[in-house]
Amino acid sequence: MSAFDGRALRDAFGSFATGVTIVTTAGPGAVDVGLTANSFSSVSLDPPMVLWSLARSAASLEAFRSCGHFAVHILSAEQEALSTRFASKGIDRFEALAVERGPGGIPLLPGCMARFACRLAYQYEGGDHVIFVGEIVEFSHSARKPLVFHGGRYGMLLPRQAGPAGEPGNLSTDDLLYQVSNAYFRTRQAVVEQLARKGWTAEAYAVLSIAGQGEGLAVHEIVARSWQLRGQPVSEDAVRQLIARGLLHEPEPARLRLTPEGRLAVMELSALRKASEAGVQGDLDPSEVQLLKHLLGRLELR
Template identity: 70%
Template structure:
């Protein structure tokens, strides 16, 4: 009963707001509200981070209608109700006013392209999508973080927008991470981690687990150790892996160039003896460089070995990244690339 009263209270406040706005305008149109810079006000609104939704309905003659919106909000649990708003100037206004149902889809972090599609003009937004159908033919998009099928309950005038309130008749949700919109840009939610006091390695003894250097170094060491263990299980040395990886990216390098690239990646150089061992094993061969120096390049067996090493590295990365979902892995790579820029 308390939840139902809360919903009724919210609806009454919307009704009161609508009536007050209309009355003020009818009584004295000259008494307009305060004048703000529209761009600054839009930026201020954008400081509130929101999720991203696609709202759909069926228009006249069964035409599918859908658009991206971040004005969605829950209203109450009992009765289960949600609301969203649509600009009065929208060409889709009549479709949402006249259909008795609509659906709200909360997008997951990997659905940014879908959001952009439904925010674009002049295209068939539903082309190629596999759809389910709700009441009154409402198109339902698959694979969203959450989806609410709603019966249109109320419509309210809200300034330059119309507020639609719907009673939920069906819903579903998943454990995916949400797509986030803030300051005019898409983002993703990253849960704040609790800081735990842990004993650092000796070389990082003056760092806490919350320090960036500790976290990056620890992640690197864990990943590298996983690679080394898999290499050793297949009778590979870390130095051999380093040489073949370097030449696999840039074939035909001279020894000083191999050493320089190794120092950049590993923090230490490669001995000429390791390169000679790989030549003896038939994985590398010597060739004349254009400047008269001797360079080395991969043989056919060497290229096969590089593919094996890539598989080992990918397997090790998958082990280390096991606790992350794909969107978090992409975010991690993006942030590390920015640090290196």
């Protein structure tokens, strides 16, 4: 019996940030076996060796104890779902995965950051775990972003920006406010240009998207709403022009709604916006886009 509180010890272990791996082998009867593990560590360059540890309570214990080879797959930031899958019970973890075969017929998963196929070299008792040491017989590696695990949660790696600090008194391009405004104007410009190419103004876009929310607003209410949403009002004229173009109508007094043509226009505009959004994301990968949205959502202006 440990003298420590199990929860506290688990939390203390969890404060060590790790990557996430899936370890696989071919079990008895050539059945594919695999599980999510973050106990992985590199051990030796010469000979090339790695280790990981498996709970004695794991269903796969006997398969790994008696295996000739195993493979360690280091997961990329996009593979969180795969990690969850290989930690879940009662499902076929390999279902619909295009596995390749390594030494001894072990299953190799595609699309990982790095992959080490190992010969099982040693196994050691490690309390309620067994420590497996493997000698690498082949490996591959590609430049991706890693999936990270810390404090019982998945995360992603954010490299430190080593930018020069701005001179006091100068307008520093390193300021948060500068960067946010600059990004706003650059991304907005991209959208405005897309709209202009199709003969739309940003104002018309704003009016139609507000009117498209469907509550039936008066002209002055659309103007007020545009203040709240864009930080600048649309003109009453812009609203009236859309009425004249047959995109808005007033079935009840002071209750503007989209006409069927107006609804089509909103669909066209939202397709344009989606296309611009893809352009604005540039070469950010999906995990960076997710991170950026999360951080922008947390920005608070006082």
